[in-house]
Amino acid sequence: MRQPYELFAGLRYTRAKRRNHFISFISLASMLGIGIGVTALITVLSVMNGFERELRTRILGMASHATISAYQGSLPDWPGIAKAALADKEVEAVAPYVEGEGMLRLDSGLSGTLLRGVLPDEENKVSEIGSHMKIGQLTDLKAGEFKIVLGSELAETLGVIVGDKVDLMIPVASITPAGVLPRFRRFTVAGIFRIGMYEFDRGLVLIHMADAQSLYRMGDGVTGVRLKLHDLFRAPAVARDLAAQLQGTFYVQDWTRSHANFFQAVATEKMVMFIILSLIVGVAAFNIVSTLVMVVQDKQSDIAILRTLGATPRSIMAIFMVQGSIIGIVGTLFGVVGGVALALNVETLVPLLQALTGHQFLSPDVYYISDLPSELKSSDVIRISMLSLALGLLSTLYPAWRASRVQPAEALRYE
Template sequence: MFRPLSVFIGLRYTGAKRRNHFISFISLTSMIGLALGVLAMIVVLSVMNGFQQEMSTRILGTVPHATISAEQPLENWQAVAERAGRNPQVLAAAPFAELEGMLSFRGAMQPIQLQGVDPQQETKVSIIGEHMVQGQLTDLQPGEFGVIIGEITARRFQLQIGDKLALIVPEVSSVPGGITPRMQRLNVVGVFKVGAELDSSLALIHIADAAHIQRLQPGQVPSVRLKVADLYQAPLVSAAVAADMGAGYRASDWTLTQGSLFSAMKMEKTMIGLLLLLIVAVAAFNIIATLIMVVADKGADIAILRTLGATPRQIMGIFMVQGTVIGLIGTLIGAVLGVLVALNVSQLVGWIERLSGQQVFSSDIYFISNLPSQLLLSDVLLICGAAFSLSFLATLYPSWRAARIQPAEALRYE
């Protein structure tokens, strides 16, 4: 079978078994270093994707994707919800109220974000009903001023079902200061745990009780909460719904309240990826060192090939083939191992926990109790492309040096 001269000799040189086993060992370590770098990047970025997906599911499954409100409280929220549902991106809608205040219990105080919800409609737009550890959403009854608090809040105040809290909210008044505190007693009827910071800053009450605290008329709600199909299209979808409603309606979405968190997570993933790329860069430098030693070792062979008619381009191609083969094999091995580890990282962590008898992720300390992983084909292709490109670029300088060897100089002392 016909093979170009550069490919044939480059593949023969890759093993370097005839004269110098040390160079063969260096080639092997270069492959291993590149494989480890690719493996580490795939696993770490998959875990970062898993964390981001987990936080998106937990946080954005609890906070509103988008809200529609008007200059005045909504008299008929069902009509607004029906109108919003005509948008194909809107999956569900529910009445919604939001208050900022302070919880007080036996002298201890904590800031809280209070959401007024309809227990019957909330399950359509939120996952919080699936994460109740005590009580149920339906325990919120109008007029009883029941409250469902987060697990961290309950643990901080040592609260149990049936305990009573004091809610302090600011209220505009005619006094010289303009704002006076208003107090409302709440009864703890449930505890939720979504496994995020919201467990310490969020609480739920019935929409009718929230309207009473905000001094709205019976049946009035401040806004309508929307659940959209694509979270990252929420700003466009909510703006389109508000525009369809007509003048006087305005939209808000999760990017205004939680956008900085996910921007920080995206930046963290990017920076970690760049740092891990240094591992691949180090392996690429090993390829440079390997090829330089091969060029020095094969000086006489290069001179003989030149005297037999090989062109500088063919000589350069020989060592480019050798370095490319090292990079290709190392990248493929790292990609295969990285994909296998990323797909089974949760099981590996569980095995380590059983073997050591220690829990790596304790639910009492961390928001999650396992190591999530989400493998993306785009990440694998990007990592493999970057690793192969670096390994290919690493072949250029040694190959150029090999092409510049003069036969007379190389054979002078042979």
């Protein structure tokens, strides 16, 4: 009896065999409801974290962590800007690029595309395009050879393979004896890449930067410089610092701004799923209310005896808060264990379920991400646990208050 008697009595009520088995059933149902809700929340948020990680990795495998470009026109002194950017300890690598829009033509097939001129060796330092080549190598792009690398979807649309000739037209006019014509050049397909993002696989082509400069008649100028950072989540701060340090008028942009709408949509979806699945925990918490109300009704004589022995209303309230909180704590504990176990093994369990059912949940013919990724974050587990425990505690307040209002004389009148 070294522990406070409120805690002792609350635990005793929890362990005691109840005469009313219906109350025991509702208590068990409340524990299971909280456990299932917590498990579902942890698992779903982990899967959504996994999808966000995969999408971020694939997008930033082609896009840059940050870019420095001219406010208007091109950057004539890009080596100096690259050197100044590399002086920042947060910057890991830099690479120049030339970017524009164009149209590819093969026989009667036409397709609009985004054109990017790169230095192959430097580009491999800031992007993962080299590791996603299906056919050929990025280093096959040589200055003056006018070779081109296509995305897999674009190559399939045009029906081209390595070695085919394609005409690249850009929206820049050339004055010829025949009149004003769009500028074009014939390129040889040197490679095909597949990133796993339709935006890039369908709409991006790469050529050597010198060929792009010649095509756009930019001389030694470039569109901008791409940066790779040691910590991609530091990109906004690094972009602000570089914008303040660089002498001249430049446009500095980081990946959180260039893809703001996409990642904001993912964050909004995670928040909505969290709110919806939290309702499962909320419903289970309401079951605790009904359980304790019936327990209070069943234990009115016990409450009256405790009051006559000197127990205060606050002590009676604490006894039933302890009893209700035990339900929430046990349910949360089972939910956390189940959710963590499921989140850590979802990438193993899903293929097993697919093999047992003979049905593939994410067909690679339809979805670019055909696996179900999962990334368990301790912050999510802590947040969900705190929510569950808080709802469990709040659900005990009204029944405990009702118990503290029981009058001994009224409760013992017919005993």
